[in-house]
Amino acid sequence: MPAQPEQSTAPDALPARLRRVVATHLGMPPTDLRDDLDLARDLCLDSLAAAELVVVIEEDLNVKLPTDIRAGRDGVTYGDLVEFVCAHLSG
Numbered sequence: 001m002p003a004q005p006e007q008s009t010a011p012d013a014l015p016a017r018l019r020r021v022v023a024t025h026l027g028m029p030p031t032d033l034r035d036d037l038d039l040a041r042d043l044c045l046d047s048l049a050a051a052e053l054v055v056v057i058e059e060d061l062n063v064k065l066p067t068d069i070r071a072g073r074d075g076v077t078y079g080d081l082v083e084f085v086c087a088h089l090s091g
Contacts, residue, residue, distance in 0.1 A: 014086045018061065022078070025056050035079030043078070057081075063088055 023030040026043060039045045045053060054065050063085055 014061075014089060015082050018057070018082055018085055021057055021060050022053065022081075025053055033078050035077060035082065037078045038074060039076050039078060039081065040074045057085070061085060061089065 019030045019033055023033055037043055039050060058064060065081075065084065
């Protein structure tokens with residue numbers, strides 16, 4: 001089996017990579033993801049759906065997400081998710 005190319009985790013590549021991961025998991029076009037979308041209210045992520053998304057993101061990006069995002073809590077936006085992941089992986 002051929003080796004998979006290493007996926008870039010460069011800071012400028014992270015938002016696009018995260019957008020692809022989240023959009024694919026949610027079954028929506030990446031262009032529909034806006035920073036102001038609430039994960040629970042706008043993207044309809046209940047606690048189970050949020051947990052599933054977290055697992056996908058954590059495995060793909062090798063990062064641990066905070067409890068607020070894990071729980072699918074109201075008020076956490078897609079932009080919050082992108083900001084946390086980018087800050088965590090770049091710092």
